Amino acid sequence: MKSNNPVINQILDAYKPVWSINHATSLMGWDFETYMPRKGTEERGVADSQLHLLHKQLLLSKDFVDLVELAKKQQDGLNDVEKGIVRVLDRDITRQLKIPKELTEAESLERIRGNMVWRQAREKSDFKMYEPYLKKMIEIKKQVADKIGYEKHPYDVLLDTFEEELTVDDLDKVFGVLTPQIQKILKKLVDSGSPFCKESNLGKSKYDVQKVDELNRELLNLLQYDMERFRMDVSTHPFTEAMGLNDVRITTRYEGTDFKRSISSTIHEAGHALYHLQCDQSFSVTPVEGGSSLGLHESQSRFWENIVGRSRPFVQLIAPLIRKQVSFANQATDGDLYLYFNNVKPDYIRVDADEVTYNLHIAIRYEIEKKIFGDELNISEIPGFWNDRMEQLLGVRPTEDSQGVLQDTHWSSGLFGYFPTYTLGNLVSAIIAAKLRKDLKNYEENIRKGDFEPIKEWLRLKIHQHGSVYAPKMLLKNTFNEEYNPDYFVTYLETKYLGS
């Protein structure tokens, strides 16, 4: 990118080595999960931490910080893209400057220790074993919040880390509406003996991994992904990693049974990938080439995974492919497959949750995180609180910590404030779907025919092209005149699952 503003040009030039280190660490992250020989772990650890240190040095070097400060003073003369560049960099620099080096190091160390103990604790289903490590990490995070500073609630600082400008006030409003509404829908579904609640046999048989891999590749073909800018590999936990705007990679998973999980992972990650692939090409090698926020990113993956991928026309579209590649599904009707993809079952594990109950899992984690950082809950009380709320909201009570409080990796990695972005993504995906249906008259018909171009182009214009030029709240306001409004999502669930 070339700007008319000489300071911005200097920033972009000085940013190139920073970007290059990001590029390298992204590739190292991708490689770690896909192809790296296991015993390379220690050496990879050295390289990763050294490159992160170099990254920090370059970002906080006096020359670079001065340039960004200079650009901030010229704000009025900048266009939106230039403002976005300054905003993203200033945000990063400010946070990194405020957090003392010792705290960063303590967190790094605790992340490794805590994660190791959490793994063992989960295996043994023993929260007590993990408790002191969780306590330590929370103490570090409280210090981080204090160092960065906040107006109302220390948790606001952590939320803002993952979703710019997100606050407890915002989320109280969201979950205040969402939680009771979902509970209502869930009760109606269960009470009425809805066909959505009847478990399908399709998830129980073993599938041929190679054939489901072919199926996934046929899906990417159907969605017209440009394999010269994109690829798919395999990992235990699916993810998307963008090395830049023209090298975007996803992974999928093959667990051997319940093939919809592999298909859904593929479509989910491909949704994330599209956000990068459709970003304005002139943003390549700049600070604004990524998505606006985790919530916005998740809105893209969940839109494709659920709203498109679990819709009746999409299931009809891919049903022949499924019958071809999954031997035991060759007698399943389109209706059988639709119900299989959309089975609703309140259960313990978040990552396996259906569209209806998923956000109740997040609501519980949000409540706990808010209480922890508001000093309203002791660490030792978390498991009890967790189980009580599971019973109240989902009607199931975990009998083991591994099914409850120990199930997620986030806390052990210091990711407090991350969970809510999953729910924001779901809410925004429903906002998008509602707006898109108004603009594209043949929306369902296009999906049934496998013509995804109009949807992709609409997403490109409204969201993708902007990269991270706009903060998420501003993007939602500018493009849709909306906030994190939960009503669209509630309506979506009601329409789909209760037919109302």
Added chain:
Amino acid sequence: MKSNNPVINQILDAYKPVWSINHATSLMGWDFETYMPRKGTEERGVADSQLHLLHKQLLLSKDFVDLVELAKKQQDGLNDVEKGIVRVLDRDITRQLKIPKELTEAESLERIRGNMVWRQAREKSDFKMYEPYLKKMIEIKKQVADKIGYEKHPYDVLLDTFEEELTVDDLDKVFGVLTPQIQKILKKLVDSGSPFCKESNLGKSKYDVQKVDELNRELLNLLQYDMERFRMDVSTHPFTEAMGLNDVRITTRYEGTDFKRSISSTIHEAGHALYHLQCDQSFSVTPVEGGSSLGLHESQSRFWENIVGRSRPFVQLIAPLIRKQVSFANQATDGDLYLYFNNVKPDYIRVDADEVTYNLHIAIRYEIEKKIFGDELNISEIPGFWNDRMEQLLGVRPTEDSQGVLQDTHWSSGLFGYFPTYTLGNLVSAIIAAKLRKDLKNYEENIRKGDFEPIKEWLRLKIHQHGSVYAPKMLLKNTFNEEYNPDYFVTYLETKYLGS
């Protein structure tokens, strides 16, 4: 590694970010040739050049250079490993300091330009088209030689780049013996109508890529490679890349016919890999974790590829695997396979050359490079000189430049002085084989049984464990009391091909 010398410890610590950048660029190089989506090329180019610049900055930073200077002054108090660390770093720093930035940049630029034009010129078999670019690159390399400085011959500087302390005097001695001796062997073979000269039909049929891939993996299994520290992928041009001592990767090639080329590539690259895998583990993340030189590295790959891999007991060992995986070879006797693997045929293309004629190709390139840098040959005279020498040494005269002077990529990439290391590798592989046979009484029997541990352990002790602690000439002297003596190789060829 921890040293008792505080300066060395400071050096090792300050080297970690340098090592980490090497680690990242190695991974990027591996990824570029194996998995990277094609349109990621431009972004990868930015990252690669930026990381190389950062690497240079770190290496030439005043603090780091001062540390190395300080250690040099303490030479007498250092042990061999510490001396090795200082030697490797000092060598790198000195060369990078002497070459002005403008010259490095000019070479970079010319490398890209020249390589692009060379590709087109090779396709069109048009040397004239490439000539001005070759001229420019040679001018740059002459300037590099002048800047670094030399005693006898400017070409010595370029040779030393790839093989420490190698000189024109050394190579004149080598080729002075080698070239006539090989010609003599070749003449005898051709004149006597040797069975080695009869072309096999086994190279002509199409093979099943997946099955030959299985075969290659069975070979690695047979050679007992630890797949937790090592992996194999596919690329057009096979290579080895070490991300560190515990993450070493090779690639192999599948062209569809002539399956021995795929097998030989696998064994060749695995030989390179073993050099890293068997290095002293305490050298991990230090400047001495690589091999001693290109020549020594090539001695390892050629030893396994040719001296072991094309030997009668090895072919006998793997014959059942070949018959299982290569359908049209299932009737071939061990003798048929042995002759197929060892077919001798004077021909135009170096990379396809057999063991006997290979070094004649190198002799010609050496003569030309020496004459160019000694101002004894004009650029425009190269094709004529090339063809004349091919006819004199190999008895075949290229009719097109694509079969002659344009066949190799090296010159267009500025790699002058590189070719001779291939021959040194062959010579040293024969030295190794002779010494090893004396030490291991059951050498052939072990190969026939597939017991490679004694050979691997011998190589580890004599060569691999030392990493690049010793310069190649010193390693050869210390370990074998030898120089780049061509006699062993000549004797090896005579024994194998003439049975004398």
